[in-house]
Amino acid sequence: MKSDTQKYGKAAQALHWSTTVLVLLMIPLGIVMTRLSDSTDPTALYRLHVALGLIVLLLTLVRVIWRFVDTPPVPLTMPPWRQLVFKTVNAGLYLGLILIVLTGLTMLIGSGMVPVPSEVVPNEIEDIPPRVAHRVLAWVFIVIVLSHLAGVISYQLKKGDTLGRMLPGRGQPGRS
Ligand code: HEM
Numbered sequence: 001m002k003s004d005t006q007k008y009g010k011a012a013q014a015l016h017w018s019t020t021v022l023v024l025l026m027i028p029l030g031i032v033m034t035r036l037s038d039s040t041d042p043t044a045l046y047r048l049h050v051a052l053g054l055i056v057l058l059l060t061l062v063r064v065i066w067r068f069v070d071t072p073p074v075p076l077t078m079p080p081w082r083q084l085v086f087k088t089v090n091a092g093l094y095l096g097l098i099l100i101v102l103t104g105l106t107m108l109i110g111s112g113m114v115p116v117p118s119e120v121v122p123n124e125i126e127d128i129p130p131r132v133a134h135r136v137l138a139w140v141f142i143v144i145v146l147s148h149l150a151g152v153i154s155y156q157l158k159k160g161d162t163l164g165r166m167l168p169g170r171g172q173p174g175r176s
Helices: 010-035 043-068 081-108 129-158
Strands: none
Touching: 010 043, 010 129, 043 081, 081 129
8 A cells, every 4th residue: 555665555546546537627627617608507517526626625635644644755866956846846736736625615615605516506606716716726737737747758758667656567766
């Protein structure tokens, strides 16, 4: 279950990939549901978005707790500037995820709704700061996710098997 010096453990891998799948569904879902024509009722999509968002919240809480229990593999070998970018993007992923979920919850609570799917009524969501923040954060988060992806691909092509550390099976340590 736990990570060793070279690879993430099964629990960290499961948390990483399940969150990835959910986030990759949440982003297009959020974009589409807020841009439907007036003749289409967005309620079902909003409720699905909130349901998946609550699962992301749960996974993120478990992930933060697991991060304290589990020691991640040794950092990849890379120059200091790249190490800094890597750490900043990683922190952005954690912080972005937490803030995006919190603003989603507070937008609904601030609009007088219990933040569970069955209570969400799209046209009763008020124009309050958490709503604006959620929409802005969603786009900032997309940039952070793309930066993470670009970093992984570039390391994988030029340096070593970083992806293998997060996949079941045997991974290769990075080259300097
Ligand atoms: C991984 C977590 C999440 C991601 C990636 C995400 C992403 C998005 C995106 C891309 C939008 C559309 C933004 C735009 O219109 O430009 C959106 C809107 C929305 N999200 Fe999320 N979201 C997440 C979590 C949540 C959670 C946890 C809730 C509530 C519990 C929530 C509630 C909403 C609502 C109600 C809207 C519509 C806002 C409006 O009508 O203006 N989201 N989200």
